Amino acid sequence: MRNVNKIAVLLLLSVCGGTLTLSPAMAEEKCAIDKRQSKAVGEGAAKKVQKSFEAYTNGKIDEAITILLEANAKNDFDKAYVARMLGNFYAEKGKMDTAIKYLKQAVEADILGGTDHAATMRLYADLLLQEKKFKEAIPYYYKWMDFTCKADSQMYRRIGIAHSELKQWDKVIEVADKGLSLAEAPDKGLYQMKLTAYFNQKKYKKAVGVLEVMVPLFPSDGRLWVQLAQFYLMVEDYDKSLATYDLAYRNGFLDSAGNITRLAQLMAQKGAPYQAAKIYQKHIKSGMIAEDAKSFDILAGFFQNAKEFKQAAEYYGKSAAINNDGKTYLKQGRLLSLDGQYSAAIPVLEKAISVGVDHPGEANFELALAHLSLKQYKSAYNRAVLAANDKKTEKSAKSYISYIKEKARMHDVAL
Numbered sequence: 001m002r003n004v005n006k007i008a009v010l011l012l013l014s015v016c017g018g019t020l021t022l023s024p025a026m027a028e029e030k031c032a033i034d035k036r037q038s039k040a041v042g043e044g045a046a047k048k049v050q051k052s053f054e055a056y057t058n059g060k061i062d063e064a065i066t067i068l069l070e071a072n073a074k075n076d077f078d079k080a081y082v083a084r085m086l087g088n089f090y091a092e093k094g095k096m097d098t099a100i101k102y103l104k105q106a107v108e109a110d111i112l113g114g115t116d117h118a119a120t121m122r123l124y125a126d127l128l129l130q131e132k133k134f135k136e137a138i139p140y141y142y143k144w145m146d147f148t149c150k151a152d153s154q155m156y157r158r159i160g161i162a163h164s165e166l167k168q169w170d171k172v173i174e175v176a177d178k179g180l181s182l183a184e185a186p187d188k189g190l191y192q193m194k195l196t197a198y199f200n201q202k203k204y205k206k207a208v209g210v211l212e213v214m215v216p217l218f219p220s221d222g223r224l225w226v227q228l229a230q231f232y233l234m235v236e237d238y239d240k241s242l243a244t245y246d247l248a249y250r251n252g253f254l255d256s257a258g259n260i261t262r263l264a265q266l267m268a269q270k271g272a273p274y275q276a277a278k279i280y281q282k283h284i285k286s287g288m289i290a291e292d293a294k295s296f297d298i299l300a301g302f303f304q305n306a307k308e309f310k311q312a313a314e315y316y317g318k319s320a321a322i323n324n325d326g327k328t329y330l331k332q333g334r335l336l337s338l339d340g341q342y343s344a345a346i347p348v349l350e351k352a353i354s355v356g357v358d359h360p361g362e363a364n365f366e367l368a369l370a371h372l373s374l375k376q377y378k379s380a381y382n383r384a385v386l387a388a389n390d391k392k393t394e395k396s397a398k399s400y401i402s403y404i405k406e407k408a409r410m411h412d413v414a415l
Helices: 008-015 043-057 061-069 076-093 096-109 114-130 134-148 153-165 169-182 188-200 204-217 222-234 238-250 257-269 273-286 293-305 309-323 326-338 342-355 360-373 377-388 394-410
Strands: none
Touching (some): 061 076, 076 114, 096 114, 114 134, 114 153, 134 153, 153 169, 169 188, 188 204, 222 238, 222 257, 238 257, 257 293, 293 309, 309 326, 326 360, 342 360, 360 377, 360 394, 377 394
16 A cells, blocks of 8 residues: 555645645535635644654654654644544555554544545545445445545446445446446446346346447457357357357457367357367367367267268277277277278277176177178177177167178178
């Protein structure tokens, strides 16, 4: 708090020997700050005030405080003035509880000159807010605005912060709107405050509305683009979510694995699985997305949806190798067979059985089909028999056994 106020008015007062001359308020002026004239500090207190100021300007803030604590302030004005100085000094030292105590005395006396009283109220409210005394801070910001006749957007932002901490979301929205109506330029903080309030009220469509205003106002803030895309997802507007993610990606705003994954998933869902795969693959290679089993599995799924079976099989194989996962080896083997790579599929399917799958009959049935395609009828028959012993593949396997027998007979192969 070393820059809070820097008690400029106090310093001027001290230099002047305890008096501060303000231009007399014009009779027609109605604002309280202009009507409130300053008074002279009493002679006894003035000497202490000036001596304290001299110590302060020499960097001796503790001495300055000690001198003020000894000040013989006899009337209410002098007491309030000294309390204000002490409040400022303690704030600068970081002793906020003590600063608040003295500033409260000065504010509640309601007797200081217009400029001093306004500055004291402002500092008092700011310290209350900083020290998480939110309920106490709010009315003093309003009192400051009433006293100075200034409807200030920054005061409404501070009031909004206090209401946010108190989870008074309707009030947050109210003061954010008031602050935005007064701001000379778009205030991102007030918009974000309003957005947070709608989010916490689960009013996601209204949150979307706020973001749709914010993104054009602050187009270089990538976080807003991502937030808008995410909120479109929350309201199930998938087309707009994809369009927003895509624009954010093209502008370099998607800088996390999670965001790239969501973009790719939306692309795949909307009929572009190959483009999804290529984007996802690119960011695995760049290192943004980890080269782990989960990532390889996701990428394989994109290629599979795009009917790029060879590449899908490759990445299922990488995923399976990391965790030695039989289920994923089974996926790889199936895709190799779909791609016509029967010889390559056989050892992969055998691997699936060796490391374990829930239903070995599935892998055995795929092996039967692979061997059959290679005209290896004896091996095909043996695998079909094994598959027939698994309830999940019993029916399909039995229907193929007679077919395999016939093929073997036609080619004079003993089973």
